[in-house]
Structure formats: structure tokens, C-alpha cells
Amino acid sequence: MTTKMLSFFAPGIPITQGSKTPMGVKSGKCIMVESAKGLKPWREAVKYAAIAEKNPDWIPFTGPVKLSALFAFPRPKNHYKGNDPTRELKPGAPFYHYLSQKDLDKLLRAVFDALTQANVYRDDGQVAALEHVVKRYANQFRVGDNYADEDPGATIFLRGLE
Secondary structure (H helix, E strand, O other): OOOOEEEEEEEOOOOOOOOEEEEEEEOOEEEEEEOOOOHHHHHHHHHHHHHHHOOOOOOOEOOOEEEEEEEEEOOOHHHEHHHOOOOOEOOOOOOEOOOOOOOHHHHHHHHHHHHHHOOOEOOHHHEEEEEEEEEEEOOEEEEOOEEEEOOOEEEEEEEEOO
């Protein structure tokens, strides 16, 4: 039996999901909305990237799933020599993205919900294992005499555990 897998890249700046803000009361119930700006477009980017990679006869995962994720963020200007993103990185510029409010668990929460919306699996509770989950800055590469960074976004890999 072949192990079911899906992998894709979702372009964009990864956004966390988690905190909600009360927006009023309707019919005696508090209306809560996501407080993270840009969350909806980010979830849509993940959703549509997953849909684009699924083959036409895709059947959602029905059992446990293992997920790997690499979140790449744009680098701040002060990581580059002369604070110029077209120049090379300063020695000691960090690799891992750890000095911000981008909690790894909240980044995953947005991805989990987007994958449910994309019908990759029936429910995000099926994610039974996480492997190689990383948040880091975009890698820099050299093209001739110029420097460029990889695109920010998330590379996602899912594998069935059945």
C-alpha cells in the first residue's frame, strides 16, 4: 500500500491565529473576531496552495496525519551590510526567527484550519504528529554579483500514518 502524501509551498508572510477580540453583542452572545491582521488572506493562501497540489481525485485523509512545516519570514534591513537588502548578510545574522510575537503553535493553528477548509483532511484533530516544524528567516542566495532572498511563506508536507 502506498503512503498518502501532500506537499506544497504557500507564498506570503505567515500570520498567527489564536487571540480573539470581542466586537460587540448580538442576540445576547459576544461576537469574537480574530485579532491578527492579515490572517484571512494568509489562510486563503495556504488553502489555495494546498488545493492546487491535490490531484483531481483527492480523497481527504481519514486517519492520523504527520505534518512538517517550514515558515520563512522576510529579514529586517539590519541583518544586511549597510542595512541594504541587496547586499550580503552581516556575519552573525540570525537564522532562526525567534525574537517576535510569531508563536510557532499559533502559526500552526492557522495552517491546520486552512487545511481543513481545503479538504486535505476532515478535521485538524487528525494531525497526530509534528516533525521538523521550524520558523526561520528567508535564506539568502547569490546570483552573479547580486544577492536575493527566498520568498517568504510556508512549505508544508503531510503524510498519512496509516
